[in-house]
Amino acid sequence: MSFDSVNSFNEIYNSFYRKSFLYVKSYVHDDMAAEDIVSESLIKLWQQMKQQPINPIPPYLFVILKNRSLDYLKHQSIIRSVHLNLAETLTREIEIRTTSLEMSDPIDIFSTEVSQIIESTLDALPQKTREIFKLSKFGNKPHKEIAELYQISVKGVDYHIMLSVKELRSALKDYLPLLGTLTFLN
Template identity: 30%
Template structure:
């Protein structure tokens, strides 16, 4: 999502625009679900967290006028909802299984220390832009369509009139370049 689209989306969300909310859910649901799954290791609990996040977003949509970085804000909300869920699970598991309780403590500490500040997202975006600029134009276009427009390989291949294998190869090559450059940000970038 480009900065301009993000700014427009934030403005529409602040006004309670349901189409903007639907676009937000479409763009971020999958990412936030995987982010939650990574820490909760339970699909149902992760779905609950993401649903809670989007409920908060819709109910408090007027707060969008204060938001400067949409990704940072959403991941911070998700992080906080995960922390609440982990606290709840800790209480439930505390006496049932000491080992699981300790694992949840480690995960909670790791998640609590995770930096989801706008500065980190700006750094990540800067690194991604630098790497993408080094790619051949077709590879860059394929990667952007795949990752930023959420298009399937088949759709990209049809739109660009190339084979699916070419699309897969371009995405794989791009990811191989991005992973080492973003290794310190992997928990966030992964999503």
């Protein structure tokens, strides 16, 4: 086969493309990649043949195809490794964010702010109402004992506590869904 003419590449292509494609595809498992590898290999063979005679052609072409296929597979391996590492990193990051969100407690996040609102709301109450509320809810004193201390009826103690709770509910209206566990607002 003479490859000195302008049509030499077409002759090489027609003679070796099909077998080369099937060989490369059996390793790379990708039609487009196999086509690219075979085309590049045939071009390289043709360029080498213009510089020096190559005979027999099939073993030489086989080495070119093998090396290009190996390069492709190594490159694919690196790409997959990078993708796998990225996927693992993203998975870990999502797990960390999920765990952090699951462990976050809105009460802890807003506790300082809520405490300040409670304190300022209680400070704005009349002194007697504030003291009765604090003795009942924070001091765990029975209503009867508070009534005796302030020389008022138990219903009077209930009134002062109800007034305090009403003011606190109003001041904490935006936080009530988060504060469902606070028993002194019930």
